[in-house]
Every structure is written in structure tokens, then in C-alpha cells.
Amino acid sequence: MxxxxxxxxxxxxxxxxxxxxxxxxxxxxxxxxxxxxxxxxxxxxxxxxxxxxxxxxxxxxxxxxxxxxxxxxxxxxxxxLGLVPGGLGAEIYAQQLQATITDLLAEVHDTHHPIAVDLYYEQQRSAARKRAQAFREERLPKYLAYFENVLERGNGRQALSRHSYVDLSLFQVVSGLDYAFPNAMQRVQKRMPRLRALAGRIAERPNVRAYLASPRRIPFNQDGVFRHYPELDSSR
Amino acid sequence: MxxxxxxxxxxxxxxxxxxxxxxxxxxxxxxxxxxxxxxxxxxxxxxxxxxxxxxxxxxxxxxxxxxxxxxxxxxxxxxxLGLVPGGLGAEIYAQQLQATITDLLAEVHDTHHPIAVDLYYEQQRSAARKRAQAFREERLPKYLAYFENVLERGNGRQALSRHSYVDLSLFQVVSGLDYAFPNAMQRVQKRMPRLRALAGRIAERPNVRAYLASPRRIPFNQDGVFRHYPELDSSR
Missing domain, CATH: 3.40.30.10 (Glutaredoxin)
Structure with missing residues (x-):
């Protein structure tokens, strides 16, 4: 196909x-x-x-x-594509985790577009500062702690016991958050050892490594979901 | 089970x-x-x-x-539960539609909580007015037009050709929007005949009707996703 x-x-x-x-x-x-x-x-x-x-x-x-x-x-x-462990329990768990990543992405998007998707960032900058602060201080740590806990439980249990598309998505989430909120991510660094290790492992998978080094991988930029506006990140 | x-x-x-x-x-x-x-x-x-x-x-x-x-x-x-037509295409389409309803719900929630889920509505009322306006004027009509188009295409095609959980969810979406934004919904009323007819049909299904009349159906209130704050709705 x-x-x-x-x-x-x-x-x-x-x-x-x-x-x-x-x-x-x-x-x-x-x-x-x-x-x-x-x-x-x-x-x-x-x-x-x-x-x-x-x-x-x-x-x-x-x-x-x-x-x-x-x-x-x-x-x-x-x-x-062989990107989810076998069995109904694992498939359903992977779907649930991906749905939670979807929720997180909507919240990341809204840090720079808290009022209207149809307006420019510059037209909603004041609200964006407030929403980004709430995201960095409450939501980001909560989501990361959740996925860290999932990884901690995952060993020997049904989902994420083997490589899956959720692992690839978590790599992308960590990469995007590192780009958008480098200072905030530095602050939570010690509380996410398993997520950090997972992201490192994914980046070294041969096909992923080749892809990331290719022109097919578009660099992060200020038009995507993950954007780096220094005023929306923590101070260093 | x-x-x-x-x-x-x-x-x-x-x-x-x-x-x-x-x-x-x-x-x-x-x-x-x-x-x-x-x-x-x-x-x-x-x-x-x-x-x-x-x-x-x-x-x-x-x-x-x-x-x-x-x-x-x-x-x-x-x-x-027999709540999706048979076949891979219909199941996948239903999942996609439900995921889009999930996106819509997040946007409805953020009309009253545009800055932080951990703050009260009263603490973000000014941003809520702006976000609700953008929602009523841009997002609400776009989502409703989308689902109206899906229903228009649905007859004789793979998904929604028979009763499904998506129909039940669309009933709930229409009911919730009627509660939260009665004036805005009145304005788009003529552009959603199929959605309105669907919601009416669902409300008359015997088990749904019995449920809605029972104490198991919690009334809409100011703590859920759909909340009615008159200042967030259109003027009449």
C-alpha cells in the first residue's frame, strides 16, 4: 500500500x-x-x-x-506498520495516550493563540503571556508527570512495553517543547528522566535519524504548533 | 459485560x-x-x-x-453496543468525527476558560469575552457547517448511514450549544437543518427520551463544559 x-x-x-x-x-x-x-x-x-x-x-x-x-x-x-504492541488492551491504551497528546497539542497551540486562531499572535500577545504562564506552571508539569508515570508503569505491562507510535509522538512532543519553552523545560528536566531517555532512544533509531538529517524534516518555525517566543517562556 | x-x-x-x-x-x-x-x-x-x-x-x-x-x-x-455501522471505513470515520467533536469541546471549554483551567471564570472574564466572540463568529459556524456537510454527504455513504455514537454525540453538542449560546445558535439555525433534524430524532429515541426524563440526566449547569454566561453569547 x-x-x-x-x-x-x-x-x-x-x-x-x-x-x-x-x-x-x-x-x-x-x-x-x-x-x-x-x-x-x-x-x-x-x-x-x-x-x-x-x-x-x-x-x-x-x-x-x-x-x-x-x-x-x-x-x-x-x-x-507494526507500530503498536499486539492485543486489544495495548491498542486501546495507545489510542488513549495519543488522544491525551492531542489535548496537550491544543494547549500548546493556545499559548500563542489564546483568543482566536484567526488573529495573529501579535494581536493577542497580552493574553498569550498569561496563558503561557499558566501552561508553563500548571499544565506542562502535569502532562509531563503523567507521561513519565505512564512510562514508569509501562515496563512489563500492556502498553508501551514495546516500541509504538506513541513513543514517536512523545519524542516529537519533547522536541517541540524544548524548542518552544527551553527555559521551562530546563526547570522540569530532573522530573522527566524516562521521557528524556525515550526521546534520546527515538532520535537514534536509524530511520528516524536519517529522516531528521534529511530535507524532509522541516525545521521548527514560527508558523507551527510549537513556536518559540521568548516572552512566552520562563526567564532563565 | x-x-x-x-x-x-x-x-x-x-x-x-x-x-x-x-x-x-x-x-x-x-x-x-x-x-x-x-x-x-x-x-x-x-x-x-x-x-x-x-x-x-x-x-x-x-x-x-x-x-x-x-x-x-x-x-x-x-x-x-451496535453503535457504529459495520466495516473498517465506517468505524474509522466515526472515530475521526468524534475526534473533531473533542476538538470542538475543548474550544467550547476555553470560551469560559481562555487563560487557565485552574482559575475561576471571574478571573478571566475579559479574555473570555474576546474568545467567546471569536468562537461565536468564526469557529461555531465553521464546525456546524462541517458537521452539516458530513450529514449531507452521509446518506448512502459509509459513515452515519445508520445510527451511531456520533449521532448521539452530535445531539449532545447541539443541546449544549443551545444551552450555552442560545442567541448565537438562533443566528445559525437556518444553516443547520440536518443537524437540527438529527438532534430531534435522537431526543425521541425511546431509551434516550427515558434517560433525559430521568434523574440520571444531570441538568446543564455552570460547572460543566457548556455554561451559559449571557455576556459570552451574542446579543439578541
């Missing part, structure tokens, strides 16, 4: 979680927009294509199936 | 999407907190129970499985 991924060409964004899974598994895929431009998505978003109607990118075409929503795409790809 | 639902006793919240599915299917379930208080959730949230670690309620115990995240719980229950 040759998978077709549709996602914005200029950012890692939510599409990066799909790219990492496809790259790690050495799947046969086309990053369609890279070849044909972002307008390639429009017939799908406007309902001119058969199959499921996506609300937004990313979406994946797999044969006749059209699948949108990052966590749903990964729930579909996981078993097919 | 007797399912055990764990969710806050005082609100509809995200748990209501699970309650509606269980009630519509006349499933054998216990709303555990109603019997034993909200503290019944704590051993799970603190990692003192076997199985998956929930980040937050709702979560469902199904035999030895612990499943958290509303959309993940529904993805699990759907095929088991």
Missing part, C-alpha cells in the same frame, strides 16, 4: 506525528503537498472527493479510505 | 457522551461515582490500580480493561 499524506508543506505541525510514523516504519508514502502544492488538499476539504470529509489537515489516503485527525490516522496505521 | 463508568457526579461534561451511548444501547452499566462518590476515581488517577493510567475522567472499566479519553471509550464501545 502506498499511503498519501496531505499536510501543509511549511510546518511540522500535527502532520509531523504522521510523518514520523511513516518514516520510522519505512512505509511507502508520498507527502503529496510537497509534490503538488498545498492546493492538492482543497478537493478533499471542499467535499469534491469520495470518502470521509476531513475537517482539517492532516489526512491520509489509504487506498479508497480517507482518514483525518492525527490520532485516528495513527490508530489506523499503528497495527499496519 | 457490566461496564463501570467513572466520572464527576455534578456535571454532564465529557462523561455525558459516554452516558448517552450506554443509555441508548440499554447497556448494563454502573455510574460508579453516583454510588460511591467522586473519590472512587482516585485510586485509578493515582496509579494504584492495574491497567491503563487515565490522565483525567471520564474513564471506563470493562472487565480488566481501563479506558480513558471520551473518543477512545466510544471507539471501544461503538462496535460492542
Amino acid at each position: 502506498r499511503y498519501e499524506l496531505y499536510y501543509w508543506t511549511g510546518i511540522q505541525g500535527r502532520g509531523e506525528f504522521i510523518r514520523l510514523a511513516l518514516e520510522d516504519a519505512a512505509a511507502d508514502y508520498v507527502d503529496v503537498n510537497r509534490k503538488r502544492g498545498d492546493s492538492a488538499m482543497m478537493p478533499f476539504l471542499r467535499g469534491k472527493q469520495e470518502g470521509a470529509l476531513p475537517y482539517a489537515p492532516p489526512f491520509l489516503k489509504a487506498g479508497r479510505l480517507v482518514i483525518a485527525q492525527t490520532a485516528t490516522i495513527l490508530a489506523y496505521l499503528g497495527p499496519r | 457490566r461496564y463501570e463508568l467513572y466520572y464527576w457526579t455534578g456535571i454532564q461534561g465529557r462523561g455525558e457522551f459516554i452516558r448517552l451511548a450506554l443509555e441508548d444501547a440499554a447497556a448494563d452499566y454502573v455510574d460508579v461515582n453516583r454510588k460511591r462518590g467522586d473519590s472512587a476515581m482516585m485510586p485509578f488517577l493515582r496509579g494504584k490500580q492495574e491497567g491503563a493510567l487515565p490522565y483525567a475522567p471520564p474513564f471506563l472499566k470493562a472487565g480488566r480493561l481501563v479506558i480513558a479519553q471520551t473518543a477512545t471509550i466510544l471507539a471501544y464501545l461503538g462496535p460492542r
Whole structure:
């Protein structure tokens, strides 16, 4: 099966979680927009294509199936790419964890867009400072502690006992948070040894390492979910 | 299988999407907190129970499985309760639609909590007014148009061609938006005939009607996801 991924060409964004899974598994895929431009998505978003109607990118075409929503795409790809341990319990647990990563991403996005997604950051900077502070002080430590606890429990239990798409996504979360909030991440560094070790292991997986060094990996920038505005980070 | 639902006793919240599915299917379930208080959730949230670690309620115990995240719980229950049309395409589409409902719920929540979930509404009222305006003017119409389009395409196509948990969730979304933003919903009323008809049909399903009339249905209130603050709604 040759998978077709549709996602914005200029950012890692939510599409990066799909790219990492496809790259790690050495799947046969086309990053369609890279070849044909972002307008390639429009017939799908406007309902001119058969199959499921996506609300937004990313979406994946797999044969006749059209699948949108990052966590749903990964729930579909996981078993097919060998990126989730076998068994119902592990699959469901992976889906739950990915859904929680989705929640975290929405909160990261809203640190720079707390009022309106349709306005520029500069138009909501004052609220962004307040929301980012609450995120750094309350939400970021809570999410990281949660995933750290999941990893601590994971050994010998059902989910995350073997490599999975959730591991790849947690690598991306840690990488993105390091980029966006380097000082805040430094402060919680000691409380996340397992997450840090996991991110290090993922970065060294041969296919991931080759991908990260390739031009296919778009650098973090100020248009994606993870953005670095120094005024939204902690002071050093 | 007797399912055990764990969710806050005082609100509809995200748990209501699970309650509606269980009630519509006349499933054998216990709303555990109603019997034993909200503290019944704590051993799970603190990692003192076997199985998956929930980040937050709702979560469902199904035999030895612990499943958290509303959309993940529904993805699990759907095929088991006859609440999703058969076939991979329909199941995946239902999951994608439910994930989009999850996104919408997060945005509804943030209309009254745009800065910090840990602060009271009254402490973020000014930002809430701005965010609610953007939500009413941009996001609400966009989400409703999306689901209206999905329903329009649904006839004779793979998903939503028959009754599903997504239908029940869309009923809850429309009900909650009617409660929270009555004036804004009045303004978009003409653009959502299929959603309105769906919500009416769901309310008349015998098990749903019995549930809504029972004391098990908690009224909407100012502690849930959908809250009615007149200053966050449109003027009439």
C-alpha cells in the first residue's frame, strides 16, 4: 500500500506525528503537498472527493479510505506498520495516550493563540503571556508527570512495553517543547528522566535519524504548533 | 459485560457522551461515582490500580480493561453496543468525527476558560469575552457547517448511514450549544437543518427520551463544559 499524506508543506505541525510514523516504519508514502502544492488538499476539504470529509489537515489516503485527525490516522496505521504492541488492551491504551497528546497539542497551540486562531499572535500577545504562564506552571508539569508515570508503569505491562507510535509522538512532543519553552523545560528536566531517555532512544533509531538529517524534516518555525517566543517562556 | 463508568457526579461534561451511548444501547452499566462518590476515581488517577493510567475522567472499566479519553471509550464501545455501522471505513470515520467533536469541546471549554483551567471564570472574564466572540463568529459556524456537510454527504455513504455514537454525540453538542449560546445558535439555525433534524430524532429515541426524563440526566449547569454566561453569547 502506498499511503498519501496531505499536510501543509511549511510546518511540522500535527502532520509531523504522521510523518514520523511513516518514516520510522519505512512505509511507502508520498507527502503529496510537497509534490503538488498545498492546493492538492482543497478537493478533499471542499467535499469534491469520495470518502470521509476531513475537517482539517492532516489526512491520509489509504487506498479508497480517507482518514483525518492525527490520532485516528495513527490508530489506523499503528497495527499496519507494526507500530503498536499486539492485543486489544495495548491498542486501546495507545489510542488513549495519543488522544491525551492531542489535548496537550491544543494547549500548546493556545499559548500563542489564546483568543482566536484567526488573529495573529501579535494581536493577542497580552493574553498569550498569561496563558503561557499558566501552561508553563500548571499544565506542562502535569502532562509531563503523567507521561513519565505512564512510562514508569509501562515496563512489563500492556502498553508501551514495546516500541509504538506513541513513543514517536512523545519524542516529537519533547522536541517541540524544548524548542518552544527551553527555559521551562530546563526547570522540569530532573522530573522527566524516562521521557528524556525515550526521546534520546527515538532520535537514534536509524530511520528516524536519517529522516531528521534529511530535507524532509522541516525545521521548527514560527508558523507551527510549537513556536518559540521568548516572552512566552520562563526567564532563565 | 457490566461496564463501570467513572466520572464527576455534578456535571454532564465529557462523561455525558459516554452516558448517552450506554443509555441508548440499554447497556448494563454502573455510574460508579453516583454510588460511591467522586473519590472512587482516585485510586485509578493515582496509579494504584492495574491497567491503563487515565490522565483525567471520564474513564471506563470493562472487565480488566481501563479506558480513558471520551473518543477512545466510544471507539471501544461503538462496535460492542451496535453503535457504529459495520466495516473498517465506517468505524474509522466515526472515530475521526468524534475526534473533531473533542476538538470542538475543548474550544467550547476555553470560551469560559481562555487563560487557565485552574482559575475561576471571574478571573478571566475579559479574555473570555474576546474568545467567546471569536468562537461565536468564526469557529461555531465553521464546525456546524462541517458537521452539516458530513450529514449531507452521509446518506448512502459509509459513515452515519445508520445510527451511531456520533449521532448521539452530535445531539449532545447541539443541546449544549443551545444551552450555552442560545442567541448565537438562533443566528445559525437556518444553516443547520440536518443537524437540527438529527438532534430531534435522537431526543425521541425511546431509551434516550427515558434517560433525559430521568434523574440520571444531570441538568446543564455552570460547572460543566457548556455554561451559559449571557455576556459570552451574542446579543439578541
